[in-house]
Amino acid sequence: MKVLLSWLQEFAPFPSDDPVALGDVMSDLGMAVESIERIGEGLDGIVTVKVLELRKHPDADKIQLVDVDLGDGEALQICCGATNLTVGDVVPLATLGTTMPDGMEIARRKMRGEWSNGMLCSGRELALGEDHSGIYILDPSLALGTPIVEALGITPDVLFDLEINPNRPDAMSVAGVARDLAARLGLPFAIPTPTVDEVAGDAAAIASVDIIDHDLCGLFHLRVIEGIRIEPSPRWIADRLTALGMRPINNVVDASNYVMLELGQPNHTYDLAKVPGGSLRVRWARDGEMITTLDGIERTLTGGRDGVITDSTDTAIGIAGVMGGASTEISETTTAVLLECAWWQPMAIARSSKFMGLRSEASARFERGVDPEIVDLAARRLVELLAPSGARLGQGSVTVHGDLPVTPAVRVRTKRVNQLLGTDISTERIVSLLTPIGFVCEEAGEADVLSVTVPTFRPDTTTETDVIEEIARHFGYSRIVGRAPTSAHTGSLTPIQRDRRFIRQILVGLGIHEAMPLPFLAPGDLARCGLPSEAVTVTNPLAAEESILRTSLRPGLLRAIAYNESHRIDSAALFEIGKAFGVPVVGTTLPDEREHLAVALAGSDAYAVAKVWAVLSETLGLDDVSIDQSTPPAGLHPGRSGVLVSGGVPVGEIGEIDPGVLDALGIRERVAWLQLDLGAALAAPHGEHRYHPISRYPSSDLDLAFEVSDSVAASAIAEAIREAAGPLLVDLSLFDVFRGHPVPDGRRSLAYRLRLQAQDRTLTEEDLSGIQRTVVDGAASVGATLRG
Amino acid sequence: MNDDIKRIGADAPARIAAATSVEELRAVEADLLGKKGELTALKKGMGGLDPEGRKVAGAALNEAREALEAALGSRRSELEAVERAATVAAERLDLTELLELPERGSLHLVTQTWDRLVDVFIGMGFTVAEGPEVETDWYNFEALNIPAAHPARGMWDTLYVDLGDPETVLLRTHTSPVQIRVMTDGEPPIYAVMPGRVYRRDTADASHMPVFHQIEGLVVDRNISFADLAGTLEAFTSAYFGGSIHSRLRPSYFPFTEPSAEYDINCVFCEGNGCRTCGQTGWLELGGCGMVHPTVLTNVGLDPEKWSGFAFGFGLDRLALMRHGVDDIREMYTGDVRFLEQFPS
Missing domain, CATH: 3.30.70.380 (Ferrodoxin-fold anticodon-binding domain)
Known part of the structure; x- marks a missing residue:
C-alpha cells in the first residue's frame, strides 16, 4: 500500500518536516516502510526553455548543438544527444550548478570542442517516469524560464511504500493508515464529511438489487448518480492515482479508484443505461458460466466458487468482489451511473480470486474484509469528487443485507494483558491506547476487566488476544522490556544428532566435501541412475526437473560429480546426509521418509570407498554391519559392489557405480559409491567402545x-x-x-x-x-x- | 718396554688428530688398541718380564690404554658431530616443496551454520527437535491456525505431492509443523529449537531457492510472556552475532502467533550505522516471532489459560551467505568443489 504525505494530512495534522521519523513510527506500528520517495525533490535549477535552432556538431555525429532561449532572448548553446527536438519546442533545461535527482551535478563543459551550458532532460532524468527515449517535451504555451516544478504543477510530496499485513484491512486505505498513525502520535483524526448535491427522486424506483445467496454477499448498497459528463479527471486526482500505482482512465473510473484508495471501500460503477431496469441480482456462479471482464478477457466461472452480479435477465455482468464486466462499462456516452458499494464474504473472494488467478485492488481488500459501515460515506465521497463534472447524487439508496458477521464485545482482562506481554500496563492506559483507534472500552462489571467493542473496520480483531496485540502495538513493542532467559532447562543433542556430527567430522577428515544437492528429480533421472522409477511425484512443480522426490541420494550426488567433471574438477569426493522419500508404506499417508548418508568418490575404485566404510563403521562401532556381495544392488557395478547388511536386514549399498550408468550420465571417471540408511543402521546400540586392558606382556x-x-x-x-x-x-x-x-x-x-x-x-x-x-x-x- | 709405551703415548695424539673421519679413527684405534694393535703387541710381550717388571709394565700399559681411549673417545665425538652436521646439512628439505597434499574435506556452509546456531541454543537450555519434510496439511497449516482458503495461505507458495486427497500432503513450507509435533508428542515445559529443510514453489535466483533451511524455536511453559520472547531473542542475538549486535521486534502478522513480530537485528556489516546491505536502515530483518496463538495451543490439547509460549523462526541460508560474503545462494547447492573447499570450517 502506498500513501502520500499530503493525502494523510487531509485526515490529521501530520508534520511535514521529518518524513523519515514519520516512517519509523509507521514501521513501529507494523506498517513497515519499504521505501520513501520524495516527489519534486532535486528539480531546483531545472527551467523551461525554447529550442531556437538545431545545428550539426562539427566534430560528432551523435551530438547536435541546440540553441535555447531561457526567456531573455539570448541564445544559449547546449550539446544534446537526443534527436526528438524541433525548433520551437519547449523543453526542460538543467542549468549550470543544478544537482539532478540522481545526484549528478551540471557544470559547463566542452563536448568535442563545443561548449554545453547545461543539460536538456528526459522524463527519467527528471524522475518523472521511465521514458529515456528523448527529451521531455512540454506544453509550448508555458512561459520560458519557469521552474519545472511550477511548470508541471508538481507539488512536493512524500510517497511512503508500506507493507501491510493480512490482519490489517483498515490499513489498506489512506484514511486507515492516518488513523493508526494519528493515534500513536496523539494527533486528532477525522474523516471529512463530503458535501454533495442531492437531487429529488427515489433511487429505489430506478434501481434494485436482489441478494439470492446471502452467504456470498453481506451488504449491497446501490446509488444512482446523475448528470455526469465523462471527461479526464482533474490533474490532482490523476496525479494521486498515478503516485499510488493506478492508471487514470476517466473521471468516473478514477473517482471510483480514488475512493477505494482513500477509504478502503472498493466499489463498482455501472453505466445505468446498460443495466436493463437498473436491477441487479447477486448469486453464486453456475459452472461454466461465461463473462468478459473489464480487461477484455473472456472468463469461465466455477459454480459455488465464484460469485456473480447479474442483470435482470440473469446474465452475469460482474464477478463479485474481483472485477466488473465489460458489458456495463462506463464509456464516453455515459450520463447516469449505478454505483455499487458492497461487502463480500472475505473467504469467498479469496477463493475466487486465487483460483481464477485474478488479483485486483478490489479483491485484495474484500478478502481481508472491508468496513460494512462505510458504504454511505464512500458513495458520497465519490459523488463529491465528481461534482465538478456535473454529478449529482440521486436521493435515497437501495441497501440490501445478506449475512454480515456479528462482532460481539470482547472481554479484556488487564491481568491477562500483562501476563501475556510481561508488562505492567494499567486499565486506564489500556483504554487510552485503544480508544484512538476506534475501540470502544466499557467497564465489564468486574475490576480491571473491560468490555471492548471492536470497530467494524477491524474485522480481524475478535478475541482477547487480538485486542492484546493492538494494545502491544500502540504501547510500542520496543517499550516492552526483554526478560533474559533464566531457564533451568538443559539442552543437548540426541544420539542421532551426535552421530551425524561424528560422521561428518570423519568424512571431512578423510578429505570428502559435504554437498547438498536438491532433493528434486526430473522424470527419467532414477532410471538413468539404475534405480526403480516408482517415486512420490510433486503435484504442482514449477519445472519438470522438480517434479519427482528422490528415493535415493544417488542421482543428486552423481549430478554433482558430473557438474564438477564438466568444470575440469576431476576426482571430486562428495558426501551428503539427507532425506530420501519412498512411496508410503501401506496404511500410512506420508512417504517412507528416511535419512541417508551417501559418499561418492570420483576417480576411485570400490576399495577406496570400502576403506572409508571401514573407518566409519569402526568409529561408529557398527560391528554387525557386513558387506554382502551375493546380489549386487541395482545400478552398481555387478562385480564391485554389495549390500550393507545389519542383522539380516539391508541398510545400504557399497561399491562402484555401474559403468552403464556412468555412460548414461556422461561421467568419465569411475565413481565409488556408498549409501547408508542412517536410521536403520544407527537404530541398534552401537559405539559402546568398551575398554580392553592393554597387556604388559610381549606380543x-x-x-x-x-x-x-x-x-x-x-x-x-x-x-x-x-x-x-x-x-x-x-x-x-x-x-x-x-x-x-x-x-x-x-x-x-x-x-x-x-x-x-x-x-x-x-x-x-x-x-x-x-x-x-x-x-x-x-x-x-x-x-x-x-x-x- | 716403558720406552715403547711412552713412544706410543707420545705419537698417539698426532695420529688420532690426523684421523678426519670416524672411519679413519676406527683404523687408528685398531692400530693402537686392536687385537693386532701396538699396545696389544706390547701386552703380549710382557710374558718375558719378571713379576716386578710385569707389574710396572702392566700399570703403565693400563694407564696408556686409558689415556688413548679417552683421546680416541673425545676425537670420535668431535668427528661424529662433524659428520652429523654434514648429514643434517645434506638432508635439508624445502617445506614448501609439497608434491601431494593429503585431501581435506569440508562441511557444507548450511551445516556449519546449523551447528553454530544449535550450539548457541543448547547453551541456552534448548533441546533440538526434527520432523518429516513431507507433511500433512494438518501439521503444516491447519493446526497452525491456517485453515484452507485462509488468505494467509498465500504467504506460502506450497508444493504439494500426489498422495492422499489433492492438496493434503505437501513439502513443508516452514519448520513450524515441528512445533505441532513437539507439542503433540510431548508435554510442557517445552524449550526446543527445530532446524530443518523447507520447500517453496519458487524459481531459483540469487536470493531464493525452492529448497532452503530454517530454524524455529518454541517455548511453552507457565507465565511465558512477550517480554520472555524479547529477552530470549536478545540473548541469542548477542551470543550468536556478538555483543555489539542487538535485536528489536516490530509488529507483524502470522496466523500461528499473536501478538506477532518481525525480528530485526543491528546490521552486522555496519553495526547499525547504515550501509548498502541494510538499505541504510541499520537493521536487518531476520525472521518472525510471536506468542503462540491460543488456537494453536488448543489444537494440540493445551489450555491457553494455563500455558503460554512463544515461537520464533528465521532462515539459515542467509546467515551462511552473510558470514562468508557469498552473493548467490545457488552456489551452495551445485556441489561445485571449487565452492565447497573454500569453507573448511
Missing part, C-alpha cells in the same frame, strides 16, 4: 598366507581366523593379496598378520604353534588352505 606376530577361491570373501576368512584364534588375537591385518602363477586361476593368496598376546604371560612357541594349527583348521573350514 608375537604370526604371518600366514592362505590360498582361497575368489568366491570366498576375505572378510569370511578373517572372521574364521578371528574365531579360531580366540581371545589371544589382539590384531589381525591383511597385508598382501596375490593373484597369478603359481596360484591357479580363480583363486588368490591372502596373507594375514596375526598379533597374539596374553594378558597374564608371555606366549610360548607351543602357544603359537597351537594357535597356528587352530587357525589353519578354521581357515580350511571356509575353503582356505595354508600356502607352503
Whole structure:
C-alpha cells in the first residue's frame, strides 16, 4: 500500500518536516516502510526553455548543438544527444550548478570542442517516469524560464511504500493508515464529511438489487448518480492515482479508484443505461458460466466458487468482489451511473480470486474484509469528487443485507494483558491506547476487566488476544522490556544428532566435501541412475526437473560429480546426509521418509570407498554391519559392489557405480559409491567402545598366507581366523593379496598378520604353534588352505 | 718396554688428530688398541718380564690404554658431530616443496551454520527437535491456525505431492509443523529449537531457492510472556552475532502467533550505522516471532489459560551467505568443489 504525505494530512495534522521519523513510527506500528520517495525533490535549477535552432556538431555525429532561449532572448548553446527536438519546442533545461535527482551535478563543459551550458532532460532524468527515449517535451504555451516544478504543477510530496499485513484491512486505505498513525502520535483524526448535491427522486424506483445467496454477499448498497459528463479527471486526482500505482482512465473510473484508495471501500460503477431496469441480482456462479471482464478477457466461472452480479435477465455482468464486466462499462456516452458499494464474504473472494488467478485492488481488500459501515460515506465521497463534472447524487439508496458477521464485545482482562506481554500496563492506559483507534472500552462489571467493542473496520480483531496485540502495538513493542532467559532447562543433542556430527567430522577428515544437492528429480533421472522409477511425484512443480522426490541420494550426488567433471574438477569426493522419500508404506499417508548418508568418490575404485566404510563403521562401532556381495544392488557395478547388511536386514549399498550408468550420465571417471540408511543402521546400540586392558606382556606376530577361491570373501576368512584364534588375537591385518602363477586361476593368496598376546604371560612357541594349527583348521573350514 | 709405551703415548695424539673421519679413527684405534694393535703387541710381550717388571709394565700399559681411549673417545665425538652436521646439512628439505597434499574435506556452509546456531541454543537450555519434510496439511497449516482458503495461505507458495486427497500432503513450507509435533508428542515445559529443510514453489535466483533451511524455536511453559520472547531473542542475538549486535521486534502478522513480530537485528556489516546491505536502515530483518496463538495451543490439547509460549523462526541460508560474503545462494547447492573447499570450517 502506498500513501502520500499530503493525502494523510487531509485526515490529521501530520508534520511535514521529518518524513523519515514519520516512517519509523509507521514501521513501529507494523506498517513497515519499504521505501520513501520524495516527489519534486532535486528539480531546483531545472527551467523551461525554447529550442531556437538545431545545428550539426562539427566534430560528432551523435551530438547536435541546440540553441535555447531561457526567456531573455539570448541564445544559449547546449550539446544534446537526443534527436526528438524541433525548433520551437519547449523543453526542460538543467542549468549550470543544478544537482539532478540522481545526484549528478551540471557544470559547463566542452563536448568535442563545443561548449554545453547545461543539460536538456528526459522524463527519467527528471524522475518523472521511465521514458529515456528523448527529451521531455512540454506544453509550448508555458512561459520560458519557469521552474519545472511550477511548470508541471508538481507539488512536493512524500510517497511512503508500506507493507501491510493480512490482519490489517483498515490499513489498506489512506484514511486507515492516518488513523493508526494519528493515534500513536496523539494527533486528532477525522474523516471529512463530503458535501454533495442531492437531487429529488427515489433511487429505489430506478434501481434494485436482489441478494439470492446471502452467504456470498453481506451488504449491497446501490446509488444512482446523475448528470455526469465523462471527461479526464482533474490533474490532482490523476496525479494521486498515478503516485499510488493506478492508471487514470476517466473521471468516473478514477473517482471510483480514488475512493477505494482513500477509504478502503472498493466499489463498482455501472453505466445505468446498460443495466436493463437498473436491477441487479447477486448469486453464486453456475459452472461454466461465461463473462468478459473489464480487461477484455473472456472468463469461465466455477459454480459455488465464484460469485456473480447479474442483470435482470440473469446474465452475469460482474464477478463479485474481483472485477466488473465489460458489458456495463462506463464509456464516453455515459450520463447516469449505478454505483455499487458492497461487502463480500472475505473467504469467498479469496477463493475466487486465487483460483481464477485474478488479483485486483478490489479483491485484495474484500478478502481481508472491508468496513460494512462505510458504504454511505464512500458513495458520497465519490459523488463529491465528481461534482465538478456535473454529478449529482440521486436521493435515497437501495441497501440490501445478506449475512454480515456479528462482532460481539470482547472481554479484556488487564491481568491477562500483562501476563501475556510481561508488562505492567494499567486499565486506564489500556483504554487510552485503544480508544484512538476506534475501540470502544466499557467497564465489564468486574475490576480491571473491560468490555471492548471492536470497530467494524477491524474485522480481524475478535478475541482477547487480538485486542492484546493492538494494545502491544500502540504501547510500542520496543517499550516492552526483554526478560533474559533464566531457564533451568538443559539442552543437548540426541544420539542421532551426535552421530551425524561424528560422521561428518570423519568424512571431512578423510578429505570428502559435504554437498547438498536438491532433493528434486526430473522424470527419467532414477532410471538413468539404475534405480526403480516408482517415486512420490510433486503435484504442482514449477519445472519438470522438480517434479519427482528422490528415493535415493544417488542421482543428486552423481549430478554433482558430473557438474564438477564438466568444470575440469576431476576426482571430486562428495558426501551428503539427507532425506530420501519412498512411496508410503501401506496404511500410512506420508512417504517412507528416511535419512541417508551417501559418499561418492570420483576417480576411485570400490576399495577406496570400502576403506572409508571401514573407518566409519569402526568409529561408529557398527560391528554387525557386513558387506554382502551375493546380489549386487541395482545400478552398481555387478562385480564391485554389495549390500550393507545389519542383522539380516539391508541398510545400504557399497561399491562402484555401474559403468552403464556412468555412460548414461556422461561421467568419465569411475565413481565409488556408498549409501547408508542412517536410521536403520544407527537404530541398534552401537559405539559402546568398551575398554580392553592393554597387556604388559610381549606380543608375537604370526604371518600366514592362505590360498582361497575368489568366491570366498576375505572378510569370511578373517572372521574364521578371528574365531579360531580366540581371545589371544589382539590384531589381525591383511597385508598382501596375490593373484597369478603359481596360484591357479580363480583363486588368490591372502596373507594375514596375526598379533597374539596374553594378558597374564608371555606366549610360548607351543602357544603359537597351537594357535597356528587352530587357525589353519578354521581357515580350511571356509575353503582356505595354508600356502607352503 | 716403558720406552715403547711412552713412544706410543707420545705419537698417539698426532695420529688420532690426523684421523678426519670416524672411519679413519676406527683404523687408528685398531692400530693402537686392536687385537693386532701396538699396545696389544706390547701386552703380549710382557710374558718375558719378571713379576716386578710385569707389574710396572702392566700399570703403565693400563694407564696408556686409558689415556688413548679417552683421546680416541673425545676425537670420535668431535668427528661424529662433524659428520652429523654434514648429514643434517645434506638432508635439508624445502617445506614448501609439497608434491601431494593429503585431501581435506569440508562441511557444507548450511551445516556449519546449523551447528553454530544449535550450539548457541543448547547453551541456552534448548533441546533440538526434527520432523518429516513431507507433511500433512494438518501439521503444516491447519493446526497452525491456517485453515484452507485462509488468505494467509498465500504467504506460502506450497508444493504439494500426489498422495492422499489433492492438496493434503505437501513439502513443508516452514519448520513450524515441528512445533505441532513437539507439542503433540510431548508435554510442557517445552524449550526446543527445530532446524530443518523447507520447500517453496519458487524459481531459483540469487536470493531464493525452492529448497532452503530454517530454524524455529518454541517455548511453552507457565507465565511465558512477550517480554520472555524479547529477552530470549536478545540473548541469542548477542551470543550468536556478538555483543555489539542487538535485536528489536516490530509488529507483524502470522496466523500461528499473536501478538506477532518481525525480528530485526543491528546490521552486522555496519553495526547499525547504515550501509548498502541494510538499505541504510541499520537493521536487518531476520525472521518472525510471536506468542503462540491460543488456537494453536488448543489444537494440540493445551489450555491457553494455563500455558503460554512463544515461537520464533528465521532462515539459515542467509546467515551462511552473510558470514562468508557469498552473493548467490545457488552456489551452495551445485556441489561445485571449487565452492565447497573454500569453507573448511
